[in-house]
Amino acid sequence: MKIATWNVNSIRQRGALVADWLDRVAPDLLFLQEIKCETEAFPTEAFTARGYRAAVVGQKTYHGVAVLGRVPFEVTATALPGMRPEDAPSGLIEARYIEVETAFAGGRTTLAGLYLPNGNSAGAPGFAHKLRWMDRLAERAAALLGAGRDMALLGDFNVCPEDRDCAPGALQPGDALLAPEVRARFRRLIWLGLTDAVRTLHPEPPCYSFWDYQAGAWPRDRGLRIDHALLSPVLAERLVAALPDRAERDRPQPSDHVPVLVTLADP
DNA sequence: ATGCCTTAATGTTTAAGA
Numbered sequence: 001m002k003i004a005t006w007n008v009n010s011i012r013q014r015g016a017l018v019a020d021w022l023d024r025v026a027p028d029l030l031f032l033q034e035i036k037c038e039t040e041a042f043p044t045e046a047f048t049a050r051g052y053r054a055a056v057v058g059q060k061t062y063h064g065v066a067v068l069g070r071v072p073f074e075v076t077a078t079a080l081p082g083m084r085p086e087d088a089p090s091g092l093i094e095a096r097y098i099e100v101e102t103a104f105a106g107g108r109t110t111l112a113g114l115y116l117p118n119g120n121s122a123g124a125p126g127f128a129h130k131l132r133w134m135d136r137l138a139e140r141a142a143a144l145l146g147a148g149r150d151m152a153l154l155g156d157f158n159v160c161p162e163d164r165d166c167a168p169g170a171l172q173p174g175d176a177l178l179a180p181e182v183r184a185r186f187r188r189l190i191w192l193g194l195t196d197a198v199r200t201l202h203p204e205p206p207c208y209s210f211w212d213y214q215a216g217a218w219p220r221d222r223g224l225r226i227d228h229a230l231l232s233p234v235l236a237e238r239l240v241a242a243l244p245d246r247a248e249r250d251r252p253q254p255s256d257h258v259p260v261l262v263t264l265a266d267p
Numbered sequence: 268a269t270g271c272c273t274t275a276a277t278g279t280t281t282a283a284g285a
Contacts, residue, residue, distance in 0.1 A: 034274090062282090121284075175285075
């Protein structure tokens with residue numbers, strides 16, 4: 001099974017690039033973040049024409065997540081359980097979470113696609129929102145694991161887990177992507193028993209998944225590793241490959257993120 | 268100089284991204 005996550009920075013701007021990537025890579029499931037459109041505006045036809053079904057959680061202007069699948073799946077949640085409108089500076093339940101169930105390895109597996117708040121905007125309330133979101137995410141992961149569920153969390157976590165996940169000069173000290181409170185909450189996810197797929201298979205190289213549009217970040221390789229796939233134990237046992245697809249950053253008018261592709265051995 | 272680019276929208280400028 002091949003599963004992937006990609007922050008596309010507007011699906012309406014990036015639809016052709018995503019379709020082309022599906023044609024070449026053929027993931028079974030692709031989770032998308034920052035589709036930046038309402039659910040009805042998602043360009044579903046471009047993907048159904050390629051054999052993919054789409055499930056979309058959109059909102060106007062910002063955020064927005066979706067999943068494209070060429071294998072059967074059912075949506076089990078369209079918001080992170082426990083989040084309330086008043087928890088966000090926007091006063092909304094934001095479109096940041098989609099969870100599905102699919103068949104794998106003779107059982108059912110839960111896959112969650114997520115777009116964590118950046119935490120640098122909206123001042124202290126914005127940062128608090130990020131921490132609260134990570135607290136609710138840990139509770140959700142713990143509930144699934146406690147129920148004995150095979151599961152994975154994939155998406156744009158907006159977290160550089162360690163210093164080596166942030167190129168020198170890519171962020172200012174104090175940025176919300178590397179704040180100690182944020183890194184501690186990422187570690188809590190790991191300590192629940194989840195495996196960071198990319199870092200586990202590639203202990204040494206940076207494995208960046210994002211390069212800012214500004215200041216020549218891409219040609220200078222001033223990147224960040226902020227898009228992650230965390231696997232529960234049974235899935236981690238089947239892990240055979242996991243890597244950001246750097247080539248996508250060199251395409252015409254690319255997203256500032258590249259897809260992260262994870263391959264799990266089939267039974 | 269919290270800029271430098273890109274996106275969407277209350278659009279000739281703002282807010283968010285990270």
